[in-house]
Amino acid sequence: MTFEEIKTLDSQYVMPSYSRFPVAVDHGKGATIWDVNGREYIDFTSGIGVCSLGYADEGWVEAVTNQAKKLAHISNLFYAEPYAALAEKLCTRAGMCSVFFSNSGAEGNEGLIKLARKWSFDKYGKGRGTVITLRNSFHGRTITTLAATGQDKFHNYFFPFTEGFRYADANDIDSVEAVAGHDVCAVMMELIQGEGGVLPLDREFVQKVAALCAKRDWLLLIDEVQTGVGRTGSLFAYQQYGIQPDAVSFAKGIAGGLPFGGVMAGEKCKAVFTSGTHGTTFGGNPVAAAAAGYVLDRIDDAFLAQVREKGAYLREQIEALSVPCLGRTRGLGMMIGIEVKEGWTNKELANKLIDSGLLILTAGPSLRLLPPLVITYEEMDKGLAIMKTVLA
Ligand SMILES: *Cc1c(COP(=O)(O)O)cnc(C)c1O
Numbered sequence: 001m002t003f004e005e006i007k008t009l010d011s012q013y014v015m016p017s018y019s020r021f022p023v024a025v026d027h028g029k030g031a032t033i034w035d036v037n038g039r040e041y042i043d044f045t046s047g048i049g050v051c052s053l054g055y056a057d058e059g060w061v062e063a064v065t066n067q068a069k070k071l072a073h074i075s076n077l078f079y080a081e082p083y084a085a086l087a088e089k090l091c092t093r094a095g096m097c098s099v100f101f102s103n104s105g106a107e108g109n110e111g112l113i114k115l116a117r118k119w120s121f122d123k124y125g126k127g128r129g130t131v132i133t134l135r136n137s138f139h140g141r142t143i144t145t146l147a148a149t150g151q152d153k154f155h156n157y158f159f160p161f162t163e164g165f166r167y168a169d170a171n172d173i174d175s176v177e178a179v180a181g182h183d184v185c186a187v188m189m190e191l192i193q194g195e196g197g198v199l200p201l202d203r204e205f206v207q208k209v210a211a212l213c214a215k216r217d218w219l220l221l222i223d224e225v226q227t228g229v230g231r232t233g234s235l236f237a238y239q240q241y242g243i244q245p246d247a248v249s250f251a252k253g254i255a256g257g258l259p260f261g262g263v264m265a266g267e268k269c270k271a272v273f274t275s276g277t278h279g280t281t282f283g284g285n286p287v288a289a290a291a292a293g294y295v296l297d298r299i300d301d302a303f304l305a306q307v308r309e310k311g312a313y314l315r316e317q318i319e320a321l322s323v324p325c326l327g328r329t330r331g332l333g334m335m336i337g338i339e340v341k342e343g344w345t346n347k348e349l350a351n352k353l354i355d356s357g358l359l360i361l362t363a364g365p366s367l368r369l370l371p372p373l374v375i376t377y378e379e380m381d382k383g384l385a386i387m388k389t390v391l392a
Pocket of ligand 1: 103104105106107109138139140141190194195223224225226227251252
């Protein structure tokens with residue numbers, strides 16, 4: 001199909017909930033993508049942080065196809081090796097005790113919230129179901145995770161939303177204390193607010209929240225859906241913040257391109273989800289679990305050091321472009337935000353860059369880079385050269 005044919009079908013039959021860039025992607029290799037006309041693009045998106053090993057990684061394709069040939073799916077009424085092997089790998093490397101597998105970030109966060117509420121119910125009974133989240137956060141698109149999301153623009157149309165959320169300001173511990181109460185069971189936050197604009201939380205604030213959680217017997221819940229699985233230069237971002245959360249959600253990059261996610265729990269709440277209290281048909285899917293196992297094996301210490309180096313290189317080079325429309329960069333590892341100066345919008349810059357062969361994301365008012373973690377220096381230089389030409 002041509003681009004126009006695809007676009008026509010999309011506008012006729014697909015619900016218009018996305019505004020798409022005018023590119024129909026056909027295939028990719030590494031961090032390079034080709035559209036249906038054979039035009040080449042450098043990819044600084046990983047499909048929103050999903051394709052952690054880039055496109056068509058040979059080992060990944062082999063892990064997926066080998067599993068697909070054996071067993072594509074079996075229900076959670078039976079045991080299967082891929083999810084069990086993955087559970088051990090993930091918990092061991094994350095310093096967590098148990099995991100529940102789901103299929104997306106929102107579903108992982110539903111798991112976090114349900115885990116916290118049931119943990120508190122089991123210990124204290126009813127009336128302690130409130131979760132404190134941060135303003136400018138993003139936790140997903142289900143009714144409950146929209147309610148958890150601390151941005152008014154997401155609290156529209158779909159009333160009534162789930163009750164039991166209160167919002168505090170990021171990097172302001174007084175603001176968290178101000179919404180405390182006897183009805184609270186947990187604080188839930190991203191360590192770098194992704195959709196909000198790639199805004200890293202202060203280390204000191206995060207440690208104060210952890211201390212407050214310990215003092216009031218609240219669970220510390222970390223949403224690592226975007227920051228997790230190597231994105232920030234450690235397996236999980238909390239490993240760089242000097243905290244050990246009670247529970248952590250993950251998704252996006254975990255299976256390198258297949259829908260997968262979940263929630264991991266520490267000692268305190270490792271056995272909260274007893275038989276029949278939580279579940280999902282596709283959770284722990286063998287093909288996705290095999291893919292995730294392969295992704296985790298690739299993300300060893302040497303790989304993570306590369307992520308940190310490449311992230312630092314990208315930020316240095318972007319700041320050295322010194323083009324008038326861009327300000328400072330921020331982020332961690334290969335999760336990078338770029339300030340857009342007054343007089344320009346991130347959407348118009350993104351459109352121009354994509355039009356010139358560089359796929360890039362926006363977040364809040366900023367540009368956002370989430371390149372495949374395997375991107376080469378040559379690919380980064382090609383992308384930087386496009387930025388230089390287009391934005392000068
Ligand atoms: C993307 C994202 C989500 C939602 O994930 P889905 O897979 O789209 O449901 C939740 N939290 C954070 C931090 C995210 O970046």
